[in-house]
Amino acid sequence: MRERMELTFQVAIRTQATIGGDPYAGSMSTALVTGASAGIGKEFARQLAERGHDVVLVARDRARLENVSDQLRRSYGVRTEVLVADLSDRSDMGKVALRLADDLRPVDLLVNNAGHGLGEPFLDNDVDIEEQLFEVLCKAVLVLSHAAARGMRVRGHGALVNVSSVASFAATGTYSAAKSWVTAFSEGLASELAGTGVTVTALCPGFTRTEFHARAQLNMSHLPSALWLDAGDLVRACLDDVSRGKVVSVPGAQYKAMVGALRVLPRGLTRAASGGLHRRRRRPPA
Numbered sequence: 001m002r003e004r005m006e007l008t009f010q011v012a013i014r015t016q017a018t019i020g021g022d023p024y025a026g027s028m029s030t031a032l033v034t035g036a037s038a039g040i041g042k043e044f045a046r047q048l049a050e051r052g053h054d055v056v057l058v059a060r061d062r063a064r065l066e067n068v069s070d071q072l073r074r075s076y077g078v079r080t081e082v083l084v085a086d087l088s089d090r091s092d093m094g095k096v097a098l099r100l101a102d103d104l105r106p107v108d109l110l111v112n113n114a115g116h117g118l119g120e121p122f123l124d125n126d127v128d129i130e131e132q133l134f135e136v137l138c139k140a141v142l143v144l145s146h147a148a149a150r151g152m153r154v155r156g157h158g159a160l161v162n163v164s165s166v167a168s169f170a171a172t173g174t175y176s177a178a179k180s181w182v183t184a185f186s187e188g189l190a191s192e193l194a195g196t197g198v199t200v201t202a203l204c205p206g207f208t209r210t211e212f213h214a215r216a217q218l219n220m221s222h223l224p225s226a227l228w229l230d231a232g233d234l235v236r237a238c239l240d241d242v243s244r245g246k247v248v249s250v251p252g253a254q255y256k257a258m259v260g261a262l263r264v265l266p267r268g269l270t271r272a273a274s275g276g277l278h279r280r281r282r283r284p285p286a
């Protein structure tokens with residue numbers, strides 16, 4: 001009896017997702033989210049499961065992924081898969097690419113979200129650490145987008161979300177350089193896929209309350225509270241933008257204004273402003 005009730009609930013929730021108008025929904029209903037163990041990625045997985053999508057959860061920490069997976073299955077009755085992968089490792093990246101390219105279990109929405117920041121300027125870091133950042137923020141986005149979008153194009157539907165940053169419009173070291181690549185790459189791929197039924201959205205968050213800053217040991221004490229975004233609001237706004245087929249999504253009025261200004265400011269002014277911000281955010285002395 002209980003099983004039958006659970007099944008009815010699952011069917012109801014799936015029907016709701018199908019008629020909800022999402023370009024990645026309809027008969028399709030599997031999303032793969034990288035960096036799903038925490039922060040923005042975990043919230044993407046939660047909101048997508050809430051809308052009735054099955055989810056494939058990717059990150060390095062198996063215990064945390066299993067925990068998210070159990071919660072989503074219990075709360076929303078969706079199917080979940082856990083795929084443990086370090087996206088700075090080429091062979092792990094390949095495992096995720098293979099899953100995305102599996103035509104028998106199609107993925108309709110890819111969220112390239114995994115990432116981290118660095119607390120030190122470029123020349124003070126080991127080059128290995130800088131290369132790892134590049135692999136996760138850029139190379140994984142390239143390889144996984146390629147693996148997912150080819151199948152989506154053949155099927156005639158699907159969506160990619162590449163989590164970039166407001167920093168992609170600034171000049172704050174290798175992190176913002178990598179995110180500039182993500183935004184430009186997403187815009188180019190969106191044009192390449194125009195008319196195929198597949199959309200690409202670069203999500204450009206401003207400062208968002210997650211584990212990001214603590215992990216990179218960044219000093220955020222100076223940041224006014226008006227500049228902090230909530231991950232739930234951010235993801236909701238992004239999914240609305242994806243439904244509208246928007247190519248660059250900048251949630252939050254304060255960040256829309258900031259990005260508008262950064263796009264028209266002379267680059268010299270942007271560099272000067274970015275340099276000041278960069279120095280203030282540096283890891284506090286040990």
Ligand SMILES: NC(=O)c1ccc[n+]([C@@H]2O[C@H](COP(=O)([O-])OP(=O)(O)OC[C@H]3O[C@@H](n4cnc5c(N)ncnc54)[C@H](OP(=O)(O)O)[C@@H]3O)[C@@H](O)[C@H]2O)c1
Nearest residue numbers: 035037038039040059060061087114115207208210211212
């Ligand atoms: N928070 C912000 O203010 C902000 C602003 C703009 C853009 N962003 C971007 O938003 C994205 C998500 O960050 P967040 O704020 O949610 O940070 P977070 O809370 O620290 O979460 C980062 C996620 O990425 C995963 N991850 C990190 N390195 C990985 C690797 N090598 N392989 C696989 N997974 C990895 C982590 O999982 P494991 O540790 O389990 O692997 C975790 O699930 C990042 O791309 C970040 O650059 C964040």
